[in-house]
Amino acid sequence: MKKPVIVALCCLLALGTATAAFAEEPTPTPAPELVELSPEDTAPPFYPDSISWQEDGGQLLVVKQYSVPYGTAVADLTESGMQWGGSDYTLWGVTQSVEGSVTEEKEVTQDFELSVRSADAETSRNDVKESVAYDDEYGFSGSLTLQDITIGETLQADSTYMATAHYAGKVTRTEAGTVHYTLLYAPVSAPVIAAAAESGITPALLVMVIACALLFIAVLLIITHLLRKEPAHAADPAKPAVPKVYVPSGDIVLGGRNEDDDEENL
Numbered sequence: 001m002k003k004p005v006i007v008a009l010c011c012l013l014a015l016g017t018a019t020a021a022f023a024e025e026p027t028p029t030p031a032p033e034l035v036e037l038s039p040e041d042t043a044p045p046f047y048p049d050s051i052s053w054q055e056d057g058g059q060l061l062v063v064k065q066y067s068v069p070y071g072t073a074v075a076d077l078t079e080s081g082m083q084w085g086g087s088d089y090t091l092w093g094v095t096q097s098v099e100g101s102v103t104e105e106k107e108v109t110q111d112f113e114l115s116v117r118s119a120d121a122e123t124s125r126n127d128v129k130e131s132v133a134y135d136d137e138y139g140f141s142g143s144l145t146l147q148d149i150t151i152g153e154t155l156q157a158d159s160t161y162m163a164t165a166h167y168a169g170k171v172t173r174t175e176a177g178t179v180h181y182t183l184l185y186a187p188v189s190a191p192v193i194a195a196a197a198e199s200g201i202t203p204a205l206l207v208m209v210i211a212c213a214l215l216f217i218a219v220l221l222i223i224t225h226l227l228r229k230e231p232a233h234a235a236d237p238a239k240p241a242v243p244k245v246y247v248p249s250g251d252i253v254l255g256g257r258n259e260d261d262d263e264e265n266l
Helices: 002-024 121-127 192-198 201-229 257-266
Strands: 050-056 058-067 082-084 087-116 131-137 143-154 161-187
Touching: 058 082, 087 121, 087 131, 087 143, 121 143, 131 161
Parallel strands: none
Antiparallel strands: 050 058, 058 161, 082 087, 087 161, 131 143, 143 161
């Protein structure tokens, strides 16, 4: 019975020591190999300037940086169904910064045909807006001011005159030189280690606690075993030796009398 107990205690001590050693010297996680995207791969129309990785909360994030023209949307850069190191990744966060800007200005004229109730130009201004908004497909915008009105001589059936309103003004557009985007991709399924890291429990600390618990149990079992062990003489006491008495056959007493007593009585 002693040998199995000793073997079990030795196993517990060895397991606790090995666990503690593992906690003190964790095996570093190798960084994934960064590779460039080839044109044949399914990817957005823009290629990243750089690809790197960083750790955040126990999970590995893939970082892609882009430098694109102003007006490029994040959707044009996002890569759907991205895989990294055999795991599926999804877009987790985006940061951007704008570098440089240019403001352009130009003169614009615009004419509008409309009906007025008077043939007099000054009187007809009451029927025309003094300014109109301007916006074109090239990004220029602004406000144009009424310059003049040209009124036709023919009176129409509804007692109005056809007129042309002439507008003019300066419009502007602002373009940024370059927009820098940083896209962060995170694993679709966050590992359990991330939850432990957020709660403040690191893997090394968790393993160390397990090792201490195993060592405590082993020491407790050893102490209990030693306390229950009793000395050999207490467990199986030896019986005291009883001296043997040898009586000569002639002196054996039968019925409380011997032969000498019988002869005297005769």
